[in-house]
Amino acid sequence: MTLPRPQLQQQLAEALKRSRIVALLGPRQCGKTTLARTVMAPDQPAYFDLEDPVSAARLREPMTALAGLRGLVVIDEVQRAPQLFQVLRVLADRDPLPARFLILGSASPGVVKGASESLAGRVEMIPMGGFHLSEVGAPAQARHWSRGGFPLAYLAASDQDSFIWRKNFVRTFLEQDLPQFGLRLPAQTFFRFWSMLAHYHGQVWNGAEPARALGVSEATVRRYLDLLERTFLIRTLQPWFANISKRQVKAPKLYFRDSGLLHHLLGIHTPQELEIHPKVGASWEGYAIEEILAAIDPDEAYFWATHTGAELDLLLVKEGRRIGIECKRMDAPKLTPSMKAALADLELDQLVVVYPGNRNYPLSSQVQAIPLAALASPGFLDGLPLGG
Numbered sequence: 001m002t003l004p005r006p007q008l009q010q011q012l013a014e015a016l017k018r019s020r021i022v023a024l025l026g027p028r029q030c031g032k033t034t035l036a037r038t039v040m041a042p043d044q045p046a047y048f049d050l051e052d053p054v055s056a057a058r059l060r061e062p063m064t065a066l067a068g069l070r071g072l073v074v075i076d077e078v079q080r081a082p083q084l085f086q087v088l089r090v091l092a093d094r095d096p097l098p099a100r101f102l103i104l105g106s107a108s109p110g111v112v113k114g115a116s117e118s119l120a121g122r123v124e125m126i127p128m129g130g131f132h133l134s135e136v137g138a139p140a141q142a143r144h145w146s147r148g149g150f151p152l153a154y155l156a157a158s159d160q161d162s163f164i165w166r167k168n169f170v171r172t173f174l175e176q177d178l179p180q181f182g183l184r185l186p187a188q189t190f191f192r193f194w195s196m197l198a199h200y201h202g203q204v205w206n207g208a209e210p211a212r213a214l215g216v217s218e219a220t221v222r223r224y225l226d227l228l229e230r231t232f233l234i235r236t237l238q239p240w241f242a243n244i245s246k247r248q249v250k251a252p253k254l255y256f257r258d259s260g261l262l263h264h265l266l267g268i269h270t271p272q273e274l275e276i277h278p279k280v281g282a283s284w285e286g287y288a289i290e291e292i293l294a295a296i297d298p299d300e301a302y303f304w305a306t307h308t309g310a311e312l313d314l315l316l317v318k319e320g321r322r323i324g325i326e327c328k329r330m331d332a333p334k335l336t337p338s339m340k341a342a343l344a345d346l347e348l349d350q351l352v353v354v355y356p357g358n359r360n361y362p363l364s365s366q367v368q369a370i371p372l373a374a375l376a377s378p379g380f381l382d383g384l385p386l387g388g
Helices: 006-018 032-037 053-058 062-066 084-092 109-118 138-147 159-180 187-200 208-214 218-230 259-265 271-275 280-296 337-346 372-376
Strands: 021-025 047-049 071-076 099-105 123-127 234-237 253-256 300-305 311-318 321-327 350-355 367-371
Touching: 006 021, 006 032, 006 099, 006 123, 021 032, 021 109, 032 071, 032 099, 047 053, 062 084, 084 099, 084 109, 109 123, 138 159, 138 259, 138 271, 138 280, 138 372, 159 187, 159 259, 187 208, 187 218, 187 253, 187 259, 208 218, 218 234, 234 280, 234 300, 253 259, 253 280, 259 280, 271 280, 280 311, 280 321, 280 372, 311 337, 321 337, 337 350, 350 372, 367 372
Parallel strands: 021 099, 021 123, 047 071, 071 099, 321 350, 350 367
Antiparallel strands: 234 253, 300 311, 311 321
16 A cells, blocks of 8 residues: 655656656655656566666676666666766767666765766756655644654554554664665664664754764764765754844754654654653654645755744745744744744744644734644645745
8 A cells, every 4th residue: 555646756757858867865665666666667677676686687787788778767776886877877878868767766875976976967866755744634644743754654554563664664774774875883873873863853963962972073973964864864954144143053953854763763652652752842843844844845944043042943945035934833823022033133024833723823914823734735835925
């Protein structure tokens, strides 16, 4: 069983029409192969899965294997064979072009670096994650928040099955993916670091504490964090610096991109346990931020905070406009001094307060409260000032 993902499918189909090579990048098990099958012919002969020994053997002589193919050629888990990028560059430069290439990767640093360097001007990259609220629907919001968006975690038969799937995902990442990404350290050490990050979720990042706890340098901890960020598992939200007299926070904030993985690493098994956990507010904030970014797809995204207490969860730049967003897990948010400070200091066009209620209502002429469930609606963007 799976769920349709029409927006991603359309984005992928359009990219394949205009680009010689399309790279679909995202964490392991987020549905890349399933999505790729929607644009493949039923009897697709030109499909290579580099985790399959037979496919890997066929591509040991890549020019021989690929040069004669026509139509769409799909190469899955391409990070296992970075030497393919040079070959793909040559094949993509043919005129007329007999084949287009769809490459799928787990967003390892090697994939992104290799594609950027070898395929510059020839590749279109599409980042992908698990299911979003717009795909599962507003009635499933509680389940989606609790389990996260990885398809097999979200669609599991029970909360316990979902938790076990996420536990196995973490184990696979530690035991199989870490060596592939070139990080040479015991899996248990990285698990400790990853678990520490769960307690930093929604907070300003300070690498000194985890570095001391692990007995490594801050530069080493930064490398660990970079790996999780480049594999789409962690988001570091950068601060916005306004030209004002107030002292502003200049370190990034850290969020887990999948709420289900966060809950697993916090030891939260069920929605009931989530509701009474000390990190429930931070979890909901991070979940809302991921859904907002997916729904709006801004040109730029930041947070803003001052040392005097004023803050803004998101400052989005979209088509030249500045939109402030606050995420409030409360029944009826009200206008706060912090919101007023953000409106004035950041010169916002509008401020939106996203909350878990069920109705839109104004807080002022420039501030609107909007339910998080509204992000599941195709018309969500119509109520925001995103025009030119």
